[in-house]
Amino acid sequence: MRPMAQVAMVMNLDKCIGCHTCSVTCKQTWTNRDGTEYVWFNNVETKPGIGYPKHYEDQERWKGGWELDRKGRLRLRSGSRVKRLASLFANPDLPSIDDYYEPITYDYDTLLKAPAGPHTPVIRPKSALTGKDTAITWGANWEDDLGGAAEHAGGDPNLASLPPEAAERVRFEFERTFMFHLPRICEHCLNPACVSACPSGAMYKREEDGIVLVDQDRCRGWRMCVSACPYKKVYVNHHTGKAEKCTFCFPRIEAGQPTVCAETCVGRLRYLGLVLYDADAVTAAASVPDERDLLEAQRAAFLDPADPAVIEAALAAGIPADWLDAARRSPVYELAVRHRVALPLHPEYRTMPMVWYIPPLSPVLDAVSDMDGDNTDPDDVFHAIRDLRIPMEYLASLFSAGDVDVVAGVLMKLSAMRGYMRARTLDGTVADDLLTATGMSGADVERLYRLLAIAKYDERYVIPPAHRENAAALEGLGTGCSLDVAGGPGMGGEQSTGNGTGNGNGKIHLPLSVLPSRRNGSGS
Amino acid sequence: MTADIALWAVLPYVALTVFVVGHVWRWRADQFGWTTRTTQVLENRWLRLGSPLFHLGAFAAIAGHVLGLLVPKSWTEAVGVSEHVYHVVAVGAGTVAGVMVVAGLGLLLARRFVNGRVRRTTTRMDKAMFAVLAVVIALGMAETVGVNLLGPGYDYRETVAVWFRGIFYFQPDASLMSGAPMVYQLHAISAWVFLAMWPFTRLVHVWSAPIAYLWRPYVVYRRRSAARVPETAGR
Numbered sequence: 169m170r171p172m173a174q175v176a177m178v179m180n181l182d183k184c185i186g187c188h189t190c191s192v193t194c195k196q197t198w199t200n201r202d203g204t205e206y207v208w209f210n211n212v213e214t215k216p217g218i219g220y221p222k223h224y225e226d227q228e229r230w231k232g233g234w235e236l237d238r239k240g241r242l243r244l245r246s247g248s249r250v251k252r253l254a255s256l257f258a259n260p261d262l263p264s265i266d267d268y269y270e271p272i273t274y275d276y277d278t279l280l281k282a283p284a285g286p287h288t289p290v291i292r293p294k295s296a297l298t299g300k301d302t303a304i305t306w307g308a309n310w311e312d313d314l315g316g317a318a319e320h321a322g323g324d325p326n327l328a329s330l331p332p333e334a335a336e337r338v339r340f341e342f343e344r345t346f347m348f349h350l351p352r353i354c355e356h357c358l359n360p361a362c363v364s365a366c367p368s369g370a371m372y373k374r375e376e377d378g379i380v381l382v383d384q385d386r387c388r389g390w391r392m393c394v395s396a397c398p399y400k401k402v403y404v405n406h407h408t409g410k411a412e413k414c415t416f417c418f419p420r421i422e423a424g425q426p427t428v429c430a431e432t433c434v435g436r437l438r439y440l441g442l443v444l445y446d447a448d449a450v451t452a453a454a455s456v457p458d459e460r461d462l463l464e465a466q467r468a469a470f471l472d473p474a475d476p477a478v479i480e481a482a483l484a485a486g487i488p489a490d491w492l493d494a495a496r497r498s499p500v501y502e503l504a505v506r507h508r509v510a511l512p513l514h515p516e517y518r519t520m521p522m523v524w525y526i527p528p529l530s531p532v533l534d535a536v537s538d539m540d541g542d543n544t545d546p547d548d549v550f551h552a553i554r555d556l557r558i559p560m561e562y563l564a565s566l567f568s569a570g571d572v573d574v575v576a577g578v579l580m581k582l583s584a585m586r587g588y589m590r591a592r593t594l595d596g597t598v599a600d601d602l603l604t605a606t607g608m609s610g611a612d613v614e615r616l617y618r619l620l621a622i623a624k625y626d627e628r629y630v631i632p633p634a635h636r637e638n639a640a641a642l643e644g645l646g647t648g649c650s651l652d653v654a655g656g657p658g659m660g661g662e663q664s665t666g667n668g669t670g671n672g673n674g675k676i677h678l679p680l681s682v683l684p685s686r687r688n689g690s691g692s
Numbered sequence: 693m694t695a696d697i698a699l700w701a702v703l704p705y706v707a708l709t710v711f712v713v714g715h716v717w718r719w720r721a722d723q724f725g726w727t728t729r730t731t732q733v734l735e736n737r738w739l740r741l742g743s744p745l746f747h748l749g750a751f752a753a754i755a756g757h758v759l760g761l762l763v764p765k766s767w768t769e770a771v772g773v774s775e776h777v778y779h780v781v782a783v784g785a786g787t788v789a790g791v792m793v794v795a796g797l798g799l800l801l802a803r804r805f806v807n808g809r810v811r812r813t814t815t816r817m818d819k820a821m822f823a824v825l826a827v828v829i830a831l832g833m834a835e836t837v838g839v840n841l842l843g844p845g846y847d848y849r850e851t852v853a854v855w856f857r858g859i860f861y862f863q864p865d866a867s868l869m870s871g872a873p874m875v876y877q878l879h880a881i882s883a884w885v886f887l888a889m890w891p892f893t894r895l896v897h898v899w900s901a902p903i904a905y906l907w908r909p910y911v912v913y914r915r916r917s918a919a920r921v922p923e924t925a926g927r
Contacts, residue, residue, distance in 0.1 A: 249906050256902075257743040264736045265809070297734065298808035364910035367902030372914040385723035388900045389730040406813060409729035409894075422916075634916065 170447040171471055171482040173491055174358065174378030174522055175421055175440065175631065176500045177430070178510045179351055180620060181528040182582070183437035186349035188212050188309060190429035190438075194353075197428045198415065203407025205271035205296040208308045209414035210429045212351045216324045216562065217311035221267040224400040225325040225514065231261045232398030233361050233517030234454065242455045242518065244365055244396055252365060252392055261395035265406075269306040271296040297406075314347050326565040346535070346559050348528040350566075353429060354401040354414035355513065355521030356380045358445060358469070359454045362413070365396030371411070376634065377442075378522065379416045387411050398517040424633035439623075441498030441630045442491060443505075443522070444471040444482060454518045459569040462515040469520070470505055473498070494632040499619055500524070507608075507616050509578050511567035526620075527567050527575055529582045531559040546587030546602055553579050581606045581616070588613050699881060700866035704859045707884035714891030715899070728897040729818075731810045738803035746796025752789035753832070756782065761856045765849040779845065786836040793829055801826070821893040824886045831879035839875065852876055 194210035213219045227233055231246040246252060246261055272293040282289035295302035311317060321327075356373075360380050363371040370386035371393055373379070382393070382402070389409040393402040402413040417427035421440075425431070430438035446469055453465035471478045473495035482492055495501065503526065504510040510524035532552050533543040541548035553560065553576050560572050560579075568574035584602040588610075591599040603610060619627070718726070732739050760782060768778055801822060804810045839846050855868040869877060890896070 253902065253905060257747045258736075258740045259732060260740075262732050262736065265733050295809075298812060300808060360911060363912055366912070367905040368900060369902075369905070369908060369912050372912040375913045375915050377916075385726075387727065388897055388902070389727035390902065391730050391732060394733070404730060404733045406731060406734055408724070409727040410724075 169471070169478075169481050171444050171478060171485050171487060172378065172447045173376065173482075173487050173495065174356070174443045174445060175416060176356070176378075176443045176498075176504075176522040176524070177353070177427075178439040178500050178503045178524045178526065180437040180439075180526040181348055181350065182526065182530055183435040184212070184349040184351060184528075185435055186212055186214065186313065187434055189432050189434050190351055191308070193428050193432040194414075197417070199412070201405075201407070203405035204403070204412060205273075206265060206268045206308075207403040207405070207412065209401070210351065210353045211308050212349050213309070214311045214314055214317075215348055215350050215566070216321045216327060216346070217314070217317060218320055218323045218325075219311075220269075220308045221263050221400050222306075223267075223323060223325055224263075225398075226328075227398055227517070229261075230263065230395060230398070230400070232396060232400065233514075233519055234359065235518070236455060236457065240455065240457060242359075242451065244361055245398075246365065246392075246396055253367065256367070256390055256392075259391055259395055262391055263394070263400065265297065266306075269308060269310070270302055270304075272302060272304055326562060329565050329570065330561050346531045346562075348531060350513075350525075351429070352399065352401070352513070353427075353523060354380060354416070355399055355519065355523045356414075356416055357522060358450050358466075358520035359518065361396040361398060361517070361519050362393035362402045365392040366390070366411075367392055371402075374418075377418075377421065379418050379421070380413070381415060381418070382411045382413055384408075384410055384412075398514065398519065399521070421631055422634035424631050426629040426631060430629065436623075436628065439499040439503060439619075439628050441500035441502075442473075442495040442632065443498060443501050444473050444478060444487075444492075444495050445469050446471055450520060454520055459516040460571045462518065463512065463568055463571075463574060466512065466515065466520050467505055467508075470501070472505075473501065488632070488635055491632045494630050497630045499623065499628055499630060502615075502619060507581070507612065507619075509581055509616065511574065511578065513566060514569075515567075516569040525567060526582070527563045527578055529579050531563070532556060532579060532583075535559070544586075544590065546583055546599075549583040549587075550580060550605070553583065577606075581608065582620075584608065585613050585616055585620075589617050696866040696870045699877075700855060700869040701864045703881065703884050704864065707888040708859075710888040711890055714888075715896070718891045718896060726896055726900065727894070729813070729894045731804075731813055734809040734813070735803050735807045738799050738807075742796045742799025742803065744796070745792050746800055749789050749792025749794075749796055752785065753793055756786050756789060760849065761853045764853070764857070775847070778849075779840070783836060783840045787841055790829070790833045790836055794833060797826065797829065817893050821886075821889055821895065824882060824889060828879065828882045828886050831875055831882060834875050835879060839873065846873055846876070848872070848876060852880065 190210045191208055191212055195208060198209055199205075199207040208220065211220050219225060223229065224232075227245060233245055234242050235245045237243045244252070273296050274291045275294055276291065278291045279289050292301050293304050294300065311320060314321065356379055358378070360371075360373060363373055363380060366387075367390045368386055368388045370383045370388070372381060372383065374381065387410040389404075389411070391404055391411065393411050393413075394400070394404055396402075402411050404410075405412050417425075417429075420427060420431075426438075426440050430440055449469040453469040454462070456462055456465045471482075473479070473482075473492060479492055483489065500510070504524050510526050512521045512524050514521070529549075532549060535556055536543040536548050536552045539552070541552065543549060557572075560575055561570070563575045564570050564572045584599075584606040585608075588599045588602050591597045591602075598610065603613065608616075732743075765775075769775075804814055804818075804822075835846075835848075851868040851872050855865055858864040858868075869880065
């Protein structure tokens with residue numbers, strides 16, 4: 169056993185209202201620069217829909233993620249290492265910018281400089297790539313709330329994997345009833361395909377917290393990571409010629425703070441916490457032959473942070489005691505492993521993603537209402553979950569490699585939890601039948617309820633701050649923080665003593681950068 | 693005579709010094725700029741054809757230069773390759789490589805200047821580098837096709853190659869070059885200029901050819917602390 173810690177996320181899709189606040193705050197923080205106009209480290213898709221970039225889930229086309237070779241060994245879907253080096257000159261699987269969208273800006277000066285006149289001045293969209301006038305024909309959330317779905321959403325790769333009559337019914341029905349939002353960030357996988365495809369070794373997974381990053385100094389622009397990632401969450405910055413991706417807001421995580429997307433989520437649907445896993449078990453778990461066993465294999469690779477043997481091994485492996493404590497309080501472990509209501513996105517890609525989702529009950533509830541059922545009556549909902557092939561098969565193609573029973577089990581639990589709490593609150597009864605139907609105890613249900621409905625900030629985000637004093641000790645004297653340069657994010661040199669632990673509660677205060685005042689600085 | 697010395701005994705050393713010192717400086721000062729500056733995401737159709745043509749043609753051309761310049765004529769004759777056989781092989785393979793390079797570079801330059809998206813990513817240094825590269829290639833094609841395939845032929849292995857090898861043991865014989873045809877002289881001069889520009893352009897990506905990828909474990913782990921230490925031992 170080789171325990172490692174991973175910062176992981178769970179999103180509760182029932183709560184997502186598709187407001188895009190996460191996307192916007194993320195963009196303002198990370199990708200509002202030249203060359204990243206089209207890049208959304210966090211985006212929110214409407215499902216069913218083809219997504220961003222278009223059809224990214226179609227791995228027949230993009231060759232992202234892993235597959236098993238004839239001998240059952242893991243291999244990147246894009247082929248062997250030699251094949252990848254042979255395609256350095258032209259990557260055959262690389263999406264073009266048109267598969268994302270043409271980023272635009274407006275010539276605001278036209279508005280500002282327009283003389284007073286009888287007509288309101290207008291501005292035209294300009295391509296951020298060419299500077300020329302352009303027509304806006306697509307965007308990162310073009311399909312928002314099923315916009316244009318009648319035309320496009322039939323191309324959703326998740327529908328292609330359904331039986332034909334089911335796909336036909338989805339296409340027919342979703343316009344009426346069936347839709348949900350899917351916020352996506354980098355999955356910070358345990359078995360990352362992007363890292364494995366990077367020819368120059370610039371991409372890496374951090375040992376301490378599992379965050380996957382691109383070393384901007386060592387990236388040489390071979391762009392294999394972009395095509396290897398099945399979630400298409402690594403991007404080319406065409407201004408710098410380097411790959412960029414979601415950083416899991418590591419400067420905030422190191423300081424014990426949640427990511428920007430989680431912090432600003434108005435639905436409070438994101439949970440952040442640690443998961444311990446056995447690094448020696450990852451390859452075997454990612455190579456189980458049947459795709460439908462991948463979910464359980466990944467759960468089995470996670471270690472129980474309350475198990476004394478795990479604690480001992482984790483301490484021996486150098487995981488600090490306060491991290492183990494945080495792992496025991498982790499809402500992610502609780503939702504994904506203890507209550508088993510969170511599921512990974514597309515486990516069949518075999519990357520072992522670490523951003524998990526609680527599938528939405530709302531499409532089922534909508535369907536119950538449509539059939540004149542009572543969507544607060546667990547019996548009606550249970551029947552719907554069992555009988556409705558749509559949207560169950562669709563959800564299963566997203567979250568459980570097509571295994572409908574897994575998704576149905578989760579939705580039954582969520583539905584039972586609602587029914588149980590409703591009965592208890594309204595007439596003080598205990599709905600034992602609901603407990604037996606889902607195999608949960610009353611205490612389990614109440615814990616799950618608290619986590620999903622009430623959990624406060626420090627229950628949703630259990631993030632132990634990084635141990636910077638260790639880093640400083642290892643670094644040795646004389647090697648300052650590389651971010652401490654003038655104008656750098658760490659300037660001010662607060663941590664110059666190597667003891668950056670701040671005010672004693674273990675949290676580190678991020679230094680506020682002070683912009684130098686500019687003289688004659690009217691800008692252009 | 694002074695001009696001959698300057699061109700054939702001084703210029704090579706100046707260019708090589710700039711080449712070496714320039715690379716050391718760039719490696720230490722500008723890891724962030726050390727990249728292919730890929731634009732495939734902006735334009736794929738022309739690149740898909742042009743880039744492999746250019747790169748594979750360039751590899752063949754470089755191999756040809758190694759054979760023609762670094763291997764003495766006496767060695768090939770010692771293993772029984774006659775001047776005629778050498779000439780046929782060199783001109784044949786050289787023409788094929790040259791056509792690939794010209795076609796590839798033509799496609800790449802066309803896309804760079806026709807496609808507005810790619811054009812906007814083009815720097816002044818790119819333009820200067822492409823101009824010199826085009827001159828070097830044009831002169832090289834004039835030698836291989838103009839002089840050796842269609843024209844009377846010229847045995848550069850008696851003069852240019854001997855002078856070139858002389859540079860590396862610090863005895864360049866300028867007189868060997870001053871007698872060479874003008875097109876060979878210009879090709880050599882432009883090539884030295886090109887080499888001197890090399891470290892300051894996107895061409896540095898050549899030295900990052902990721903061969904070590906073949907042996908590396910798939911997933912790379914790094915410690916956070918180690919990530920902070922400035923690393924110079926990379927590729």
